[in-house]
Amino acid sequence: MTEQTAPKSPVTTEQFIEEIKEQLKYNQGVTVEQATDADIYVASSLAVRRHLMDSWTTTQKDTVEGNTKAVGYLSAEFLMGKQLRNALLNLGMLSEFDDAVKALGHDPQLVVDAEYEPGLGNGGLGRLAACFIDSLASLGVPAFGYGIQYKYGIFKQEFDAEGKQVERPDYWLANEEPWGHIDYNRSQKVSFGGSVVEEDGKKVWKPAWSVRAVPVDYMVPGYASGRVNTLRLWSAKSYDEFDLLTFNKSEYLDAVKPQVEAENISKILYPEDSTPQGKRLRLEQQYFFVAASLHDAIRVFYPGQDKPDLTTFPNKITFQLNDTHPVIGIPELMRILIDEYGYDWNTAWDITTKTFNYTCHTLLPEALEVWPVDLISELLPRHMQIINEINDHFLEELKGLTRDKERINRMRIVTEGDYPQVRMAYLATAGGSHVNGVAELHSQLLKDVTLRDFSDLFPKKFTNVTNGVTPRRFIRLANPRLSALITEGLGTDKWLSDLELLQGLAPLANDDEFVKKFAEVKHANKVAFANFAKDRYGFDANPDTMFNTMVKRLHEYKRQSLKILALIARYAAIKNGTINADDVLPRTVFFGAKAAPGYYMAKLTIQLINNVARVVNNDPDVKGKLAVHFPANYNVRLAQHLIPATELDEQISQAGKEASGTGNMKFALNGALTVGTLDGANVEIRERVGAENFFLFGMTVDEVDALYEEGYNPAKYYEADPRLKMAIDMISNGTFSDGDRNTYAPLVADWLTKDYFMTLADFTSYADIQYQIEDLYRNPMEWNRKAILNVANTGFFSSDRSMEDYLERIWHTGPLA
Numbered sequence: 001m002t003e004q005t006a007p008k009s010p011v012t013t014e015q016f017i018e019e020i021k022e023q024l025k026y027n028q029g030v031t032v033e034q035a036t037d038a039d040i041y042v043a044s045s046l047a048v049r050r051h052l053m054d055s056w057t058t059t060q061k062d063t064v065e066g067n068t069k070a071v072g073y074l075s076a077e078f079l080m081g082k083q084l085r086n087a088l089l090n091l092g093m094l095s096e097f098d099d100a101v102k103a104l105g106h107d108p109q110l111v112v113d114a115e116y117e118p119g120l121g122n123g124g125l126g127r128l129a130a131c132f133i134d135s136l137a138s139l140g141v142p143a144f145g146y147g148i149q150y151k152y153g154i155f156k157q158e159f160d161a162e163g164k165q166v167e168r169p170d171y172w173l174a175n176e177e178p179w180g181h182i183d184y185n186r187s188q189k190v191s192f193g194g195s196v197v198e199e200d201g202k203k204v205w206k207p208a209w210s211v212r213a214v215p216v217d218y219m220v221p222g223y224a225s226g227r228v229n230t231l232r233l234w235s236a237k238s239y240d241e242f243d244l245l246t247f248n249k250s251e252y253l254d255a256v257k258p259q260v261e262a263e264n265i266s267k268i269l270y271p272e273d274s275t276p277q278g279k280r281l282r283l284e285q286q287y288f289f290v291a292a293s294l295h296d297a298i299r300v301f302y303p304g305q306d307k308p309d310l311t312t313f314p315n316k317i318t319f320q321l322n323d324t325h326p327v328i329g330i331p332e333l334m335r336i337l338i339d340e341y342g343y344d345w346n347t348a349w350d351i352t353t354k355t356f357n358y359t360c361h362t363l364l365p366e367a368l369e370v371w372p373v374d375l376i377s378e379l380l381p382r383h384m385q386i387i388n389e390i391n392d393h394f395l396e397e398l399k400g401l402t403r404d405k406e407r408i409n410r411m412r413i414v415t416e417g418d419y420p421q422v423r424m425a426y427l428a429t430a431g432g433s434h435v436n437g438v439a440e441l442h443s444q445l446l447k448d449v450t451l452r453d454f455s456d457l458f459p460k461k462f463t464n465v466t467n468g469v470t471p472r473r474f475i476r477l478a479n480p481r482l483s484a485l486i487t488e489g490l491g492t493d494k495w496l497s498d499l500e501l502l503q504g505l506a507p508l509a510n511d512d513e514f515v516k517k518f519a520e521v522k523h524a525n526k527v528a529f530a531n532f533a534k535d536r537y538g539f540d541a542n543p544d545t546m547f548n549t550m551v552k553r554l555h556e557y558k559r560q561s562l563k564i565l566a567l568i569a570r571y572a573a574i575k576n577g578t579i580n581a582d583d584v585l586p587r588t589v590f591f592g593a594k595a596a597p598g599y600y601m602a603k604l605t606i607q608l609i610n611n612v613a614r615v616v617n618n619d620p621d622v623k624g625k626l627a628v629h630f631p632a633n634y635n636v637r638l639a640q641h642l643i644p645a646t647e648l649d650e651q652i653s654q655a656g657k658e659a660s661g662t663g664n665m666k667f668a669l670n671g672a673l674t675v676g677t678l679d680g681a682n683v684e685i686r687e688r689v690g691a692e693n694f695f696l697f698g699m700t701v702d703e704v705d706a707l708y709e710e711g712y713n714p715a716k717y718y719e720a721d722p723r724l725k726m727a728i729d730m731i732s733n734g735t736f737s738d739g740d741r742n743t744y745a746p747l748v749a750d751w752l753t754k755d756y757f758m759t760l761a762d763f764t765s766y767a768d769i770q771y772q773i774e775d776l777y778r779n780p781m782e783w784n785r786k787a788i789l790n791v792a793n794t795g796f797f798s799s800d801r802s803m804e805d806y807l808e809r810i811w812h813t814g815p816l817a
């Protein structure tokens with residue numbers, strides 16, 4: 001990317017004040033005196049949107065009329081986070097906004113807080129999609145994000161009196177939402193069910209019901225690129241014509257029922273993260289947004305054409321399938337080409353395979369979606385025929401490539417037997433040009449294990465693109481103090497569009513003055529977070545202790561349990577004097593995690609963490625030495641506050657289970673050191689920052705495999721390390737459940753008898769490395785030198801670089817001229 005300096009504001013503060021006033025008057029209908037923070041938020045957002053409008057229109061026009069192939073990023077999730085400050089940054093208006101809002105008598109922070117965060121994603125996968133579209137716009141690449149405008153986003157998490165997770169609906173659209181532009185005139189019809197009949201030797205789908213997919217458009221402003229792309233999120237509306245036959249015969253309410261049900265399609269985001277549920281409504285959602293998006297792309301790129309030449313479609317747009325969720329797009333494009341436009345099979349297949357590429361985001365085989373043939377046949381009968389035909393053609397093709405019948409059988413897209421299923425990852429691999437994993441290790445394991453047969457026969461399809469994060473949101477907006485120091489250190493702010501420039505900070509790790517300034521920035525961030533936490537959650541965090549954070553979805557493979565066991569062991573050691581009180585390095589541990597509502601073990605782990613926090617924080621014996629906080633409802637906003645204040649980050653998944661991780665990148669870029677396993681992108685982070693600047697522990701992928709192989713017995717580890725035994729015993733004897741020995745029995749039983757993710761086997765090395773961590777922390781200059789080297793050496797993990805890799809290796813396109 002060609003680096004840019006910060007854009008210059010299109011308005012003066014005085015002009016912006018007038019623009020806000022105008023919106024208050026003509027949109028909000030309130031006087032300046034009456035205006036609440038929320039009014040100011042809406043008015044300034046609308047004013048900001050107007051400044052993006054010209055670039056948005058020209059970008060759309062250039063996208064359609066230019067000769068640059070566009071990118072369509074198909075994703076069931078876009079976890080955008082708040083919009084206002086991001087738009088201001090990209091327009092160069094941050095300080096004009098602050099000054100204007102103050103002049104109007106409001107606190108800028110309260111005004112941006114009035115924005116309700118759109119939680120249209122679960123975790124890493126959805127946030128990655130948001131970072132990617134930010135980077136595409138910043139690179140000036142024509143691109144569309146395509147997804148669903150869920151009426152209810154990821155649930156709001158609360159904790160009850162017992163520390164259990166309670167899920168509350170996230171009805172974000174109940175608030176005024178100035179960013180989404182609903183465009184009724186560009187809706188698409190999406191149909192379901194019914195049957196397929198033969199007419200004139202052609203297969204004709206006679207669907208039973210349809211919904212109207214209405215686009216809601218969000219601007220995606222690039223940083224200093226002058227480009228504004230589009231995120232098009234589909235919302236399901238019913239058609240107003242309803243079944244008059246039913247109406248005449250029976251009841252009005254019966255007649256409107258299908259209409260009401262149609263709107264359910266985009267009502268709620270599924271709260272499972274990397275554990276598919278296989279529910280019918282979910283498949284309806286997937287088909288709904290993918291079908292609407294493909295038709296939309298044809299409308300956009302062949303305006304007004306009845307008989308477009310769709311053999312040029314792959315030159316107009318390339319579609320990236322974000323995980324298996326949008327893979328039904330492959331048979332849908334085949335259906336559009338054959339049934340709607342009359343192409344023959346081979347031409348349609350050629351267009352389709354050139355159009356799609358697939359990104360896999362997991363290593364857990366059980367996390368790859370499979371849909372029962374029965375369900376697809378019922379919901380999308382024509383698609384099931386096409387999938388069967390794809391399967392037949394594919395098996396034929398395989399016969400030409402290998403004589404290994406077993407291998408061919410293993411590669412079936414549609415399985416055999418009484419309950420045949422469609423393996424969506426296989427369909428995606430067969431039906432697209434490229435397959436990529438999201439970190440080096442993950443891509444390697446994909447080739448060697450998960451999609452082994454495919455990579456053996458189609459080695460050229462497979463590639464890696466290591467994930468990245470946007471430095472605009474996660475450094476500049478989240479950490480203004482560090483941003484200013486980086487700019488000071490480098491003598492330029494161009495790093496925001498060319499993050500490898502951070503390398504220029506490496507020599508400053510030896511400059512004591514700079515190291516002190518860096519330490520001051522971190523301390524100021526800790527103080528700011530402590531104030532935020534007090535204000536927002538009501539707890540006191542002492543900024544003069546080490547801030548140690550583990551934030552991510554709650555999942556057994558991520559091993560929050562390892563962290564909590566080590567923490568309990570530490571608590572016990574301080575309490576019973578195993579460690580001399582003066583030798584204890586004061587630590588404050590922060591957790592943030594949502595569990596899927598139906599994931600029992602994950603929810604029990606949340607309850608345990610909350611109760612450990614309660615006991616530890618109320619125990620005078622460890623006061624000032626150890627504190628644990630678990631702010632509820634971890635989301636993008638909390639990430640933006642907590643990451644800059646963190647000194648030690650936890651990335652402790654079992655090796656070979658976390659595909660990449662992206663939190664790891666955000667923390668390193670904000671000057672935290674990582675304690676982590678050789679998993680996902682940790683491997684690449686450690687390579688770049690240097691082994692001496694990363695706290696590595698635990699088994700490798702090979703060691704994990706060998707241990708599974710020889711037969712894993714967790715109880716052995718419980719017996720072998722007294723610290724571990726003590727921790728587990730305290731949980732079983734009711735220390736964290738008011739004496740009740742049953743509360744956590746399922747967790748304890750699992751650890752001692754199964755422990756699939758080998759938490760116990762990694763405990764000792766994890767507990768041991770804490771001494772190294774604490775020794776280093778006692779030497780602030782050395783700790784901060786290493787932290788600076790983490791910042792300096794992780795510029796690679798910008799999502800701008802990820803996008804450049806996709807452009808070069810997969811999409812073969814680039815910026816608009």
Ligand code: Z15
Nearest residue numbers: 124125274361362438659660661662
């Ligand atoms: C999800 O958030 C991820 C993978 C999935 O298969 C699903 Cl369904 C959701 C995550 C990975 O767990 C994480 O390692 C990765 O960094 C992220 O996707 C983005 O690639």
